[in-house]
Amino acid sequence: VFCTLAAVRVRVLLATACALPLCQLRFLAVRREEDEQGAEVLAAQGEWHVLPPQAMPGSAAQRQITFEMQLGEEDGLELGSDYVFSARVGDFRRHSSWSVSSKSILLDVPEALAPMPIPSSTRGSKGLA
Numbered sequence: 001v002f003c004t005l006a007a008v009r010v011r012v013l014l015a016t017a018c019a020l021p022l023c024q025l026r027f028l029a030v031r032r033e034e035d036e037q038g039a040e041v042l043a044a045q046g047e048w049h050v051l052p053p054q055a056m057p058g059s060a061a062q063r064q065i066t067f068e069m070q071l072g073e074e075d076g077l078e079l080g081s082d083y084v085f086s087a088r089v090g091d092f093r094r095h096s097s098w099s100v101s102s103k104s105i106l107l108d109v110p111e112a113l114a115p116m117p118i119p120s121s122t123r124g125s126k127g128l129a
Contacts, residue, residue, distance in 0.1 A: 008070070008071045008072070008077060008083065008085075008105060008107055009068060009069070009070050009071075010025055010068065010069050010070075010071065010085050010087070010102075011066060011067070011068045012025075012066070012067040012068075012087045012089075012099075021055055021056055021091055022053040022054065022055060022056065022089065022090050022091060022092070022095070023053065023054055023056045023067045023069075023087060023088070023089050024050070024051060024052070024053040024054070024087065024088050024089075024090065024095065025051045025054075025069055025071075025085060025086070025087050026048045026049060026050040026051060026085070026086050026087075026098065027048070027049050027051075027071070027076075027077070027083045027084065027085050027086075028044055028045075028046070028047075028048045028049070028083065028084050028086075028101070029044075029045040029046055029078070029081050029082065029083055030042040030043060030044060030045060030082045030083065030084055030104050031043045031045050031082065032082060032104070042082070042084065042104055045081075048086075049075075049076050051069075051071075051075065053090065053095075054067070054069060056089070067087075077107050078107070079107055079108060080106075080107070080108055081106070081107055082104045082105065082106050082107075083104065083105055083107060084101040084102050084103070084104050084105075085101065085102045085105075086098045086099050086100070086101050086102070087099045
């Protein structure tokens with residue numbers, strides 16, 4: 001899982017020959033908390049959001065297939081929130097179990113690239129008479 005400027009890119013790597021043509025992703029908003037021992041834990045914020053299955057590139061003869069999907073606000077992600085991701089493969093009749101969740105990732109815009117408000121001294125304000 002990689003966070004880009006406007007989205008999250010999820011890469012699924014299948015390391016075996018696979019005759020399953022579909023990959024499906026899901027994501028879960030999480031909140032970082034501390035347990036009784038002070039260790040960081042993730043608490044689920046709602047339910048898993050399951051995306052529609054997507055066709056995978058390549059063929060069953062390949063030993064390794066990489067599937068990438070870019071997700072953003074249009075998919076239900078919100079800036080400033082932490083997420084974990086999971087994937088599964090399948091065909092039109094059956095599918096695998098969901099993978100172990102990814103590490104959490106914060107979807108955020110780097111401060112250097114965030115839009116800056118226009119200072120009030122440079123605005124062209126007109127007084128009302």
